[in-house]
Amino acid sequence: MSIYRVSVSSPQVSVLVVEDDPGIATQLVRGLERAGYTADSVAMGAEALRRPPSDVILLDLGLPDVDGMDVCRRLRADSDAAIIVVTARGEEADRVLALDEGADDYLVKPFGLAELLARIRAVLRRGHRTSGGTAAEVLRHGPLNIDLRTRKVTMSGMEVALTPKEFAILECLAADPGRLISRQEIVERAWDEHWYGPTKVLDVHLAALRRKLGDPALIETVYGHGFRLADRSAMADQSDSAD
Template sequence: MRVLVVEDDPGIADLLVRGLERAGYEAGSVSSGQQALSAVPEPDVVLLDLGLPDVDGLDVCRRLRSRSGVAIIVVTARGEEGDRVAALDEGADDYLVKPFGLAELLARIRAVLRRVRPVDSAGQELLRHGLLMVDPRTHKVTVGDREVALTPKEFDILEALAVDPGRVVTRQEILERAWDAHWYGPTKVLDVHVAALRRKLGVPGLVETVYGRGFRLGTPDTAPDTPTEPPAPPVSR
């Protein structure tokens, strides 16, 4: 579970990151709004200060929410009712006024995650990454409010990537998951299915190629929709 602390005070940011890591989260920090908007891989939770040096925190909140279902908790010294209302109207999931205790912050993170990480009727957690939703039980895939029809192989590839967005999944891992644990055939078949998956999802930059390693889910607003792998040399006839 990745938590991004957006805080321009290095002392506060360091305290929060260390506390989150002790609690078992993967945590990091940035000190500006632009860094928050371009963070890769996209975090599961954003702890967002409103008083940032470059972009107003409310604008960062609005822009994050317009492209993603990431959990956003505003963490700020602004305690007026108007500030709370404005942040919640811009898409924040919760609002915490400084100073606060780490135990309360962790409890609020857990509560927000229960709300924003839905489960299906059988209690199995759905896989989410921005506007992408993958249901492992029903094999249903949606991008925003659009349902995407995938073949079984395409779904297996996407599920392998969506389990841990941002992690590079090797070509061999995907082949063993979607085809066979003892796959010895040509790996070009994987490229064909990934290309079809990209076309069907219709989100530039969502499925990234990592040269020499494999594939991962990227952040669409910052990841290019072009493979980072060089083109294959022409085949001589």
């Protein structure tokens, strides 16, 4: 079992990756280094439990010395790190158990490095603490602010009253702005991963959400694929210039 401690471009953020396949481990290290991360390795899952707290933990379930689910449970008990399970186990029962044991996300192999990096960025935006001790509890996207702790949303400084489902949908989209998120993924996050009803229910809530935010173009529809928050990189500059 190989474990890598990775620091993103900000030295305050650390990621611990657990991977037992040497080929995958090598590819991950190289890919992470190209993406601006640093990496080192240890051999056993038990060593991950002895390591200083990390901001994000990428955890393979197939550990040679300790059951991966047990590692997940013990890590969750000892820290508030974001835990992303990275495994070849794609069964629903494994997903449910891992999430129940404290995992924040679940990624099934094979996967692309770009998706993995996006998942890391997303869990960091959801409010997990960094090793510097500060929490990223507010998601910002142009004039849109989402306070995850108080569950308050403001648009251009004005508070927007949302239903719990509307808030969950917006949080899902804002966790990784610009990423195309499928209709099914949004439904699973906002409702339940066991939701078997029509996903058309999402359209009703999206229409209300767009109306309340006052900017219908903020949430883009990519027909046949899903939804994403529009690129609003210029919005903050426009707002600043207006001030």
